[in-house]
Each structure stands twice: as C-alpha cells, then as structure tokens.
Amino acid sequence: LQLKKLDQAVSAAHTFFVANPQHLQMREDIEKYRRMSGVKADSFQDLEATPHWEAYETGVQHYDADEYLQAVVRLEESLSEALSALEECRALCEGPWEDEDEEEKMQPGLYEAIAAHYIQVLKCRQQCVLEIATKPGRISATEDFIPSHLDLLQFAYSQVGNQTLAAECAASYLLFYPTDEPMLEKMKQYRTELGEDVAVTARQSIQHYVQRSLMEKKLIYYAVEHLGETFNDPDLWTPDELIPENLKEKYREDQEKQKQDTLDVEEREKRAGPLPFEGIAVTMDSQQMNGTQRVVFDRVLTESECRDLLRLTKAAGEAGDGYRARRSPHTPHERFEGLTVLKAMQLAQNGDVEWRDAKLFLQASEKSRRIIESYFTPGKKLHFSFTHLVCRTAIDGEQEGRMDLSHPVHADNCLLDPEGQECWKEPPAYVYRDYSGILYLNDDFQGGGLFFTEMDTVTVTAEVHPKCGRLVAFSSGKENPHGVWAVSRGRRCAIALWYTHSRQHAEQERVKAEELMEQDQPDGDKHQGTDGSSRSSSEPRAPSRAAKPAEQRQKSGLDRKQHPKVLRARDEF
Numbered sequence: 001l002q003l004k005k006l007d008q009a010v011s012a013a014h015t016f017f018v019a020n021p022q023h024l025q026m027r028e029d030i031e032k033y034r035r036m037s038g039v040k041a042d043s044f045q046d047l048e049a050t051p052h053w054e055a056y057e058t059g060v061q062h063y064d065a066d067e068y069l070q071a072v073v074r075l076e077e078s079l080s081e082a083l084s085a086l087e088e089c090r091a092l093c094e095g096p097w098e099d100e101d102e103e104e105k106m107q108p109g110l111y112e113a114i115a116a117h118y119i120q121v122l123k124c125r126q127q128c129v130l131e132i133a134t135k136p137g138r139i140s141a142t143e144d145f146i147p148s149h150l151d152l153l154q155f156a157y158s159q160v161g162n163q164t165l166a167a168e169c170a171a172s173y174l175l176f177y178p179t180d181e182p183m184l185e186k187m188k189q190y191r192t193e194l195g196e197d198v199a200v201t202a203r204q205s206i207q208h209y210v211q212r213s214l215m216e217k218k219l220i221y222y223a224v225e226h227l228g229e230t231f232n233d234p235d236l237w238t239p240d241e242l243i244p245e246n247l248k249e250k251y252r253e254d255q256e257k258q259k260q261d262t263l264d265v266e267e268r269e270k271r272a273g274p275l276p277f278e279g280i281a282v283t284m285d286s287q288q289m290n291g292t293q294r295v296v297f298d299r300v301l302t303e304s305e306c307r308d309l310l311r312l313t314k315a316a317g318e319a320g321d322g323y324r325a326r327r328s329p330h331t332p333h334e335r336f337e338g339l340t341v342l343k344a345m346q347l348a349q350n351g352d353v354e355w356r357d358a359k360l361f362l363q364a365s366e367k368s369r370r371i372i373e374s375y376f377t378p379g380k381k382l383h384f385s386f387t388h389l390v391c392r393t394a395i396d397g398e399q400e401g402r403m404d405l406s407h408p409v410h411a412d413n414c415l416l417d418p419e420g421q422e423c424w425k426e427p428p429a430y431v432y433r434d435y436s437g438i439l440y441l442n443d444d445f446q447g448g449g450l451f452f453t454e455m456d457t458v459t460v461t462a463e464v465h466p467k468c469g470r471l472v473a474f475s476s477g478k479e480n481p482h483g484v485w486a487v488s489r490g491r492r493c494a495i496a497l498w499y500t501h502s503r504q505h506a507e508q509e510r511v512k513a514e515e516l517m518e519q520d521q522p523d524g525d526k527h528q529g530t531d532g533s534s535r536s537s538s539e540p541r542a543p544s545r546a547a548k549p550a551e552q553r554q555k556s557g558l559d560r561k562q563h564p565k566v567l568r569a570r571d572e573f
Contacts, residue, residue, distance in 0.1 A: 071152070167194060336392050399489070411476065413431050
C-alpha cells in the first residue's frame, strides 16, 4: 500500500483474511478497501488458492444455492484437479529419506534399509490425501475430501436429470463406504430408473485410487504389526479387516481411557473439597453452565477490596505501566491497560501506588488460587502461571456499527481450529496451562461478559456477567473455548489468572514480587491478607537479600528507568 500498489495490497490482505477469517483488524481493512475508489471486485484474489480448492468452494456455493448445473461443472473440475494434485504429491515422496535419529540407531543391513525406505515412501504417499484436503492457510484437513465430491455430485446430477452419472457417482462412493445404507438405497432407486439391463459401474479413476490405496495400507499395516513401524491412517473409510487386531485393541483401550478420564473429571467435581474461605458461594457449576470443569464463585472480594484494586489500576496507568493508552491487541475499538504483580510491587516501592493496594493484588490472586485448587484439584498443587490485572475501556466515538468481540473465542492451552473441530496443543499456545480464572472488580460498563462456546466457536453454551468479587474458573483446554463480548461503554477491570501443575512453569515474577513485599513494605503495612497469611503465593521463596534503608530505596526508585513490558496478546481475558 505504501508503494502505491493498491491491487497487490488488496490481494495480499484478502489472502491473509481467507486463511484467518477471525482476524478482526484485517476484516476492517478489507471493508475499508471495498469502499475505496479504484478497487474492483476482481482485485480480491487469493494468492495462495489452489485450483482444486478454488473450484471446490465455488462448486459448493452453487450446490448450496440449488444451482446444480453450475455445481457439477465446478465439482467435476475440483475432483479432477484434486486427483492431479494427489499424483504430484505422491511423486515428491520418492527420493532419499533422512531419519532424524539415524545416528543413535544401529545401522541397518541392506534389506532392512530397503524395506524401511519403501515403507516410508508408502506412508508419505498415504498422507498426500491430507495435503490436498487441507485448504491453504488451514491447519487441518477436510474429512473424506474425495468421497465428499462423489456424494455431492451424485445428488447434483440427480437434480439435473442425469441419472446415469448420478448412479456412476453413487457406485464410486460405495467403493469407500460399501455398507452406507442411504447410498445403497439411492443405488437401488437409480437401477430401477435406468433399468436392470443397464450396467452401473464406478469410475475407473476412483477404482484405481481405492485399489492402490488399499494395497499400500496392507503393506504398511504389515510393517506396523511385524516390523515395529507406526502409522496414522489418514482415511476414515479404511476397512476394519485391514487393521491388525492389536491396533484395534489399542484403539478400544484409548477410547475407554478417554471415557474414564471424562468420568473422573465429573466425579472429581462431585466430590470437590470444601472451600477454604467462609462466605463464598458457588453460583453456577458445570452442569448449570452446560459444560465440564466450569464454575462461578461469588463474594470472593468485598466492595471495599474491589474499590482498592480499581484505585490501583488507575494509579498504575498514570504511573506509566507501559500499556497506558495502548489499543487492545484484539480490537481497535478498546483501549487496554495491564499490570503484573511484579510491576505493582515496583510501583509501590517507588511510592507511585499504595503498598496496601499492591499487596491486596497478590492476596486476592492467591485467594483465588486456593479456591480453584480446592474445588478442581484437591490434594494436587496448582502453581501460578501468569497473573495480570487487566482493564479494557471502550473508545468513545468508535462503537457505532461495531461487530467484533473484545476477545475472540479461543482456548487457553491449545490452538483452536473450529473447521477441523480440533484444538492443537502445540506452540505458540501455552500448552502447560491447566486452569484459568477471572476475578472481576466492577460491573459499571456495558458488554464485556465472558461466554463459552462449542468447538465451532459459534454455538454459545454459557455466559457469565461480571460483577465485583465474582470469580469464574475453568480448565484451560479444548473443552472450554471462550471469548469476551465487546465492551461498548465504560471500563471493565479484572484479574486474569492462569495456573499450571508444572512447577517448572511457575510464575517467577511472583516470587520476585513477594520478595519485594517482604523487604520493602512499611512496617505498618505488614498485616494479614484476605487469605489469613502474610504471604500470598504458593511458590517457594527465593533467597532474600538484605533490606535496604528507606532513603536508599527511594533513591534507587528515582534512578530506575521504567521499561515497558511487551504485550502478550493471548494473555488477556
């Protein structure tokens, strides 16, 4: 855009948006481009589009619009291009194979090396169907990509009156799923309409595809059973008789374990231990919230404590926390401010905020940790992973016509993939996080509620409305996708909390913050906290340094330069 190449800028933006449809800033940029003079409809080109995916999506659009003549043309084109792309992918599987662990293994003999290489080539070829079934920019493949073409085509051909091709597509589909009752019924109907003397056979290209794939699977599964190989079968249609019995047994065991884990979670919630503080109420449990491992507590903080923490957020913003007046990483319609526990103690040390307010921040988060631990994991330690006092403020004059969220739907320890109905537990997700919590401080704003969804990120299953002292807690995995409604007026503040069972991923800043609190707070402020103890963290104490005289502390505070902390976009609720 800066080089005055508008068409290229539009195409680049459109390409990114196709792969990232939930990216709110890019959505607004696309709308801006649509309103610009000189931008034509054909400027919005997907630079990463592949021929078969472009044809497939157009064909499905025609199909959904009941435009079956146009649909069959594009779907046939897509199927042909997909099979061609498959052959290209398979050809690339040939060539040398590098084993990452080769140096650690005993060098194989000639025959073993040949067998290992051939099995590797076969497995690579099998995975090619996932390659062509994955839309550019996506991380998961469309299930049954080839069979789905045939299913769509048989119906579309029947709607345009071409029963011969409809029957051919149905017969081809049955090569994948020979016992599919609805398709068998349709085949019977087509045979009746065409006459019993008319031969109906599957397409030659599909017969070749299925026969070759089955032959390769037999060889691979033999290697799995007898040579210790591993294989992730990419196809749902693989016949059961092809899979070795020991693998079937392992699959059944995995299914049973998954079922038992679910039962264990439910049982653990039923026998949740007594809460460690009096006066706290469980307002909603998992059943009332239509999910698993979700809970809402009320009266965790008093109105007075909420006011003190809100005062801390205002003072910290004025003191220059590094977030002041910065727009939210999730939406351009809100301003974002955040404060870590260490930063709060440093500001208190410098005299920029009240000691008791900074200490209350630590105590309130520790109180929340103990509540969540006692409810979800009694007897199993939860460590802080990250603690953040977060405020987001609606920007005046930028709320009209707003359609985005304050925080898009996500999961806290995996990368959510709504299309694939999967959540990938891999970096850059914080895979070590086990539980999450939000402790609300106010409700004098519009919007800003938390909501949970199904894996599709669209179907809302539960909502939580913020108010002072309300703590919502939930497990951090794929079972709890969640987002935040737009803050359309006012300022919403809360303490965002993440916990882990992994001691090595415990929040180190918290240890430093507590060290500062022990060393530097005035004697008059050393009083018991909301959890009944002078310490506020579950983490081990770092070796203490000698406390400095007050005048020396003041001088070092004045000399210390404030370095803005880099914003961690996924760390905010």
